[in-house]
Amino acid sequence: MARGTHRPTVAKVDLGAIKWNINQIRNHIRPGKKLLAVVKADGYGHGAVPIANAAKEAGVDGFCVAILDEAIELRQNGFTEDFLLVMGVTEVRDVALMADSNISVTVSSFEWLEAALPLLNLRKTMNPLRIHLAVDTGMGRIGLRTKEEVQAFEAFCEKYESLHLEGIFTHFATADGEDDIQVERQYETFKELVKSMTTRPDMVHLANSAMTLWHEDFETDATRVGIAMYGYNPSDLTIPLPYELKPAFTLETEISYVKQMHEGDTISYGARYKAYEGEWLATLPIGYADGWRRDLGNQTLLVDGHRCPVRGVVCMDQLMISLPHAYPIGTKVTLLGENNGEWNNPSEMAVELGTIGYEILCGISDRVPRIYNDSKGE
Ligand SMILES: Cc1ncc(COP(=O)(O)O)c(C=O)c1O
Numbered sequence: 001m002a003r004g005t006h007r008p009t010v011a012k013v014d015l016g017a018i019k020w021n022i023n024q025i026r027n028h029i030r031p032g033k034k035l036l037a038v039v040k041a042d043g044y045g046h047g048a049v050p051i052a053n054a055a056k057e058a059g060v061d062g063f064c065v066a067i068l069d070e071a072i073e074l075r076q077n078g079f080t081e082d083f084l085l086v087m088g089v090t091e092v093r094d095v096a097l098m099a100d101s102n103i104s105v106t107v108s109s110f111e112w113l114e115a116a117l118p119l120l121n122l123r124k125t126m127n128p129l130r131i132h133l134a135v136d137t138g139m140g141r142i143g144l145r146t147k148e149e150v151q152a153f154e155a156f157c158e159k160y161e162s163l164h165l166e167g168i169f170t171h172f173a174t175a176d177g178e179d180d181i182q183v184e185r186q187y188e189t190f191k192e193l194v195k196s197m198t199t200r201p202d203m204v205h206l207a208n209s210a211m212t213l214w215h216e217d218f219e220t221d222a223t224r225v226g227i228a229m230y231g232y233n234p235s236d237l238t239i240p241l242p243y244e245l246k247p248a249f250t251l252e253t254e255i256s257y258v259k260q261m262h263e264g265d266t267i268s269y270g271a272r273y274k275a276y277e278g279e280w281l282a283t284l285p286i287g288y289a290d291g292w293r294r295d296l297g298n299q300t301l302l303v304d305g306h307r308c309p310v311r312g313v314v315c316m317d318q319l320m321i322s323l324p325h326a327y328p329i330g331t332k333v334t335l336l337g338e339n340n341g342e343w344n345n346p347s348e349m350a351v352e353l354g355t356i357g358y359e360i361l362c363g364i365s366d367r368v369p370r371i372y373n374d375s376k377g378e
Contacts, residue, residue, distance in 0.1 A: 001366045008254035008330075009286045011368050012337070013046045015054040016375035017248035021229050022058035024243055030218055034203070035059075036085065038226030039074070040066035045291075045361045046230060046249060047370045049077045054374075055229065056082070064224045068094055071103045085132055085167075087224075089142060092116050096123040104130040104166055108142035110153060113163070120162040131157060132167035132203065137189040138182060139173045147196035154197050167203030167222075168194055175210035176235040183215055191219070210234040213242055232357050236347040247345065249361060250337030251368070254330050255303075257283035258323070267320050268312025275311070280323040282308075284333055287317040291364040292335065295353055303333050305340030336360075 026035055037060045038044075043051035052063055052074055062083025065071050071086050085104040095116040098105050100123050107113055113131075120129060133153055136143035144150055150168075157165040170190045174182040187206070194204055204220045209228035211217070227234045231247035261267075261275035275281065284301070288294050297314045300307035301321050308321040321333070336344050346357035353360075 003369050004285075004290075004367050005369055007285045008252075008256075009284075009290060009368055010252055011045075011364055011370045012250040012252060013050065013370055013372050014246070014248045014250070014375045015050065015372055017231050017246035018046075018051060018054045018229060019058040019374075021231050021245050021248070022055060022060060022225075024245060025212060025223075025225055025228060026059070028243060029212060029216060029223055033220070034061035034083075034205075034222035036062045036064050036083070036205075036222050036224045037229055038064045038087075038208075038224050040064065040070055040087070040226070041362050042070075044226060044230050044358065045364050047372070048073060050370070050372050051229075052077075052079060061222070064226075068098065068103070071098075072101065075101050075103070087134075092119060095119045095129060099123045099127045099129045099162070100125045102127055102130070104132055106134050106142070106169075107131050107153075108134040108136075108144065110144075110149065110156070113153065113156060117160060117162070123162075128162050128164035130164050130166045132169055133165065133201075135168060135170050135190065135193050137170045137172075137186040137193070139171045139186075141171065143170065144193075147193060150193050150196055151198075154199070158198075165201050167201050167205065168197070169203075169205045169224075172206065172208065172211055175208065175215055177238060183211075187215075187217065208234070214239060227358055230361070232345075232361070233347055236351050236357055247337065249346075251335040251364060252337070253284050253286045253333050253335065255282040255327055255333060256285045256318075256329060258326060258329060260326070266312075268315060270313060273312040280326050281311060282321050282323050282327065282331075282333070284319050284321065285317065286335065286368075287315045287319055289316045289365060290368050291360075292319065293353075293360075293363065296349065296360075298352070299344070299349055301333050301335050302339035302342050302344055303327060303331060305342050307342065308333075 037055035039048045042048050064085045066088045092115045134143035136145050157163040205222040207223040212223045231245045261279045263277035265275040267273040294314045297310045311320045346360040350357045
């Protein structure tokens, strides 16, 4: 993938905001509870390694990722000793590598564990496999579901020195919404499953950002925070934040072409938009190959504090906006973030598009270079 370093389309990531958000979250959770930074999917599009470095500076206790390669990326970039949990299902064949790399592994089935056991003989170190048992309390994704299964799993782990049951965790389906009944039900089920164990593992955890912000519990050992660390509301606009968070991501470009249209002149594929007489149009070097999806074509982008509607469909590499008057080539345009006091927040856009802010952030493609600054949270 060629990164676009010779065009002005960039994602600016404010590491100061990340650190500020971590401090905010830290100040609102129980003292002593571990704060784990979720940096999967390249740190929600912000860049996993720079985010992990900032998070470490702010004192997080470890990291969560979704796939093994993301864990290896951190290990190879200086995070050699840090707590590191892969939250998704991994391949049994990689079990020796995971033990040798001291990576904590989510296990969600007995079959996986049985198949992994003989392969652990291939490891080069004496490290036991650090296991976090996933239990499904209502998300319906991965995990054991009954006390009997959990007890059998625990008993199996106890028999082998190569297996260390370090943690047990679950994931909530509705913590970002208004369905508190489902949250309560999952919480109770989880407590029962943990209680059924002979020995409580060192790391019992259940909270993502939404649980951390709105349903803080006092009985678990760690919290796994993703979207809130990046400065966004996990519910988008449904529930107000209980405390301030600062968005860390700004997506900017510059006007690359400007012209004045005549009445009826058509814009973009399908010639669906027809200009009005004298309309000023700017072309921008960003399109759906950069993650600015075609259905973001009904959004307004920010120029000099003005909300400028996109005109015509978003092309693969370019799009057109309507200007209130002529602006010179090179004028800054903000797609996400702040411009002269106006804000484009992915959460607001997501609501209109029937998606979530996470998807807009993760969707900004690798063609867009990430540039880092540290505002010190100002
Ligand atoms: C198991 C698990 N825990 C924690 C998170 C972090 O979620 P959030 O970004 O909402 O904090 C995720 C993200 O999807 C997840 O899958």
